[in-house]
Amino acid sequence: MELPAFHYHRPNSLDEASALLARHQGDVDLVAGGTDLLPNYKNRLNARSHVISLGGISALQGISTRRIGAMARLVEIERSPLLQTRLPVLAETASKISSPPLRQHGTLGGNLMLDTRCYYFNQSPLWRQSVDFCLKAEGTKCLVVPSSKGRCFATYSGEMAASLLILGAKVELLSAAGARTLPLAEFFDEDGIVRFRDRKEDELVVAVHIPEEAEQLSCGYRKLAIRDSIDFPSLGLALGLRINKRGVIEDLRLATTAMASRPELLDEPMAEFIGQQASAQLAFRIGEVAQKASVAYRNVPLDPKYRRKMVAVFTRRLLEAISPAFAN
Numbered sequence: 001m002e003l004p005a006f007h008y009h010r011p012n013s014l015d016e017a018s019a020l021l022a023r024h025q026g027d028v029d030l031v032a033g034g035t036d037l038l039p040n041y042k043n044r045l046n047a048r049s050h051v052i053s054l055g056g057i058s059a060l061q062g063i064s065t066r067r068i069g070a071m072a073r074l075v076e077i078e079r080s081p082l083l084q085t086r087l088p089v090l091a092e093t094a095s096k097i098s099s100p101p102l103r104q105h106g107t108l109g110g111n112l113m114l115d116t117r118c119y120y121f122n123q124s125p126l127w128r129q130s131v132d133f134c135l136k137a138e139g140t141k142c143l144v145v146p147s148s149k150g151r152c153f154a155t156y157s158g159e160m161a162a163s164l165l166i167l168g169a170k171v172e173l174l175s176a177a178g179a180r181t182l183p184l185a186e187f188f189d190e191d192g193i194v195r196f197r198d199r200k201e202d203e204l205v206v207a208v209h210i211p212e213e214a215e216q217l218s219c220g221y222r223k224l225a226i227r228d229s230i231d232f233p234s235l236g237l238a239l240g241l242r243i244n245k246r247g248v249i250e251d252l253r254l255a256t257t258a259m260a261s262r263p264e265l266l267d268e269p270m271a272e273f274i275g276q277q278a279s280a281q282l283a284f285r286i287g288e289v290a291q292k293a294s295v296a297y298r299n300v301p302l303d304p305k306y307r308r309k310m311v312a313v314f315t316r317r318l319l320e321a322i323s324p325a326f327a328n
């Protein structure tokens, strides 16, 4: 299918980009690698008249252990020797996203700002017309939860968010009004349409910032998908652990993606395990609690009950993989 017509802008600086965003506010999209936006445009999913490419802005590049620029490509994150050594969960997560050719183009910023997905939304115009359209594009009700009264239940599937959440990352935003930085955990919305609770329409993501303490965590990431490659997750789960020599948990962080309309940091449910002695029984219990705290809807390929069960399974497997204290 052909792309719809739009005005294409390619600024060379952040100032130029934020002025363009402010000028066309309400009828503009940003494009980074284009691997999510352009397929959506081809399906006529909420296309705008103006598209601003971020490809010419050098200030959005760069990878260090404290800061990753929004235009860092997934392949650069996957292959960065620095991240592989110091924050390996980021390289591991990037390596599981879509396929090698898409990772050459896809960026961190685009992955974080990925549009939510749904069985009723990511379809051709003809298909969507056959079900009278959905709330997220041209329709009046959510077809996943028809009684939802104006709330969209599309699923957020960006994978980097889960790993960045357990690392305690912050997101740096910029608009013509200035810059600000906020915790990633406060960034996402529960609604599948108004996805970004704290991003204004004229803001762009400049970078993510990672605290130094993140390097003290031992982390891992697991992905559930029908195929091993070129497939969005039906569940992504990141786990971070700090455990002392006596096997006592000092820090435990768990985040999921592809379950609800935003990635979820399960910080409150995990708090009860801090100070507890690691064991196989405790790993089982942590998995149970994580499963109980997770919600999922019937709008991506795999069954919600199965995805919730897999939250427990992945949690247990990651704990065992990270520390032998959980295997006994």
Ligand SMILES: Cc1cc2nc3c(=O)[nH]c(=O)nc-3n(C[C@H](O)[C@H](O)[C@H](O)COP(=O)(O)OP(=O)(O)OC[C@H]3O[C@@H](n4cnc5c(N)ncnc54)[C@H](O)[C@@H]3O)c2cc1C
Residues within 6 Å of the ligand: 029, 030, 031, 032, 033, 034, 035, 036, 037, 038, 039, 054, 070, 071, 074, 096, 097, 098, 099, 102, 105, 106, 107, 108, 109, 110, 111, 112, 113, 114, 115, 157, 158, 159, 160, 203, 204, 205, 206, 230, 231, 232, 233
């Ligand atoms: C076949 C296929 C399989 C895929 N599989 C996966 C998968 O397994 N896991 C996964 O996570 N993703 C998957 N994707 C989605 C996508 O390839 C990746 O998420 C990629 O990282 C998106 O980055 P991008 O730069 O291409 O984003 P783009 O398409 O350029 O942009 C995506 C969204 O982010 C916004 N945006 C981009 N940059 C910024 C910024 N700096 N500030 C503010 N907004 C911004 C855009 O306006 C747009 O709304 C898949 C895509 C396809 C086509």
